[in-house]
Amino acid sequence: MIGCIMVGLVGGIALHPDFGIAKQNGLIRTAHKYMSRILLLVAWAATLSGLKTLIGDDMMSLILFAGPLVVAAPFTLM
DSSP, X not given: XXXXXXXXXXXXXXXXXXXXXTTTOHHHHHHHHHHHHHHHHHHHHXXXXXXXXXXXXXXXXXXHHHHHHHHHHHHHOO
């Protein structure tokens, strides 16, 4: 949660296109982009591991839940 909040604050304060203090800084923009993608992957992994804990050995439910995430990953993480 803290990582998501920090990445959001950096994007909102430092990289805002109108009043951002570092809107032209390429290093901060690149770090923000990749940290957001990594945090999204970690959130998806936490969701899947939590569901696995809840459903136990029912792999079909896990596959049905994870299928849309796997299909959407290339489009979401571009």
